[in-house]
Amino acid sequence: MEINTTMAICPKGHSYDTAKYKACPICGARAAGRASTIPTGGFTATEPVGGAGGFTATEPVGGAGGFGATEPVQNAAFGRTEPVSHSAAGGAYRGAGSTIPAQEPDRFVNTMSAGSISGGMGGTERIDPVVGWLVCIEGPCRGQDFRLHGGYNYIGRSVGDVCISGDLQISNERHAVVAYYGKNRTFYVGPADGKNIIEVNDAPVINATSLQSYDVITLGSTQLLFVPLCCEKFGWPTEGAANV
Helix, strand or coil: CCCCCCCEEECCEEEEECCCCCCHHHHHHHHCCCCCCCCCCCCCCCCCCCCCCCCCCCCCCCCCCCCCCCCCCCCCCCCCCCCCCHHHHHEEEECCCCCCCCCHHHCCCCCCCCCCCCCCCHHHHHHHEEEEEEEEEECCCCCCCCEEECCCEEEEEEECCCCCCCCCCCCEEEEEEEEEECCEEEEEECCCCCCCCCCECEEECCCEECCCCCCEEEEEEEEEEEEEEEEEEEECCCCCCCCC
16 A cells, blocks of 8 residues: 655754645744644654743743742841941840940959058058067967067957967957067067966066067967067167157
């Protein structure tokens, strides 16, 4: 059986049936602005991507409901870059300032003025100069030294200029007194309000008596060695005071 073929190919490569069409229907439809209708059994050699309802070879990202190729990250809640500054309300940082100055909280502000520490670093508080020492050579405070100053130095167990803790035979306060008189740079020792008698070099002291270098004062079970600083070789300028 012989098959009669009436197929032809247009200059653009479209195949069509000459028995049905005088010219290429695909080229004619495109020229008239209509979507091409591919006849039954007829296909182009190479059909380009596109046409009604199709997509171009490179479809840009976008369109109704789509997204741009590069979508900037911005919305109503967050800006791209927000400068930081301290607000007037305190505690919250937000707003237009670009730099937060370094500030010390109020509780850390140094309000101490130079020289306000007693006796330290150029302070204006008067220092009471040392004029001698009592050194414990026997008793609960053995090895400890006590500074003496001009005027009266009261000796007690827990209260006074010289505190001998641990010796119960010494009154709590004002058991005895050691005095320095700056005019002639002399020292004296005598009883105060204590009940037990004091001794100097093993001799009882009923009234005030002068002290000499390395005399030993006995109170209860405690012995105190007297070491003067001020003497005929040295003395602090009195500046009108008789006891320094």
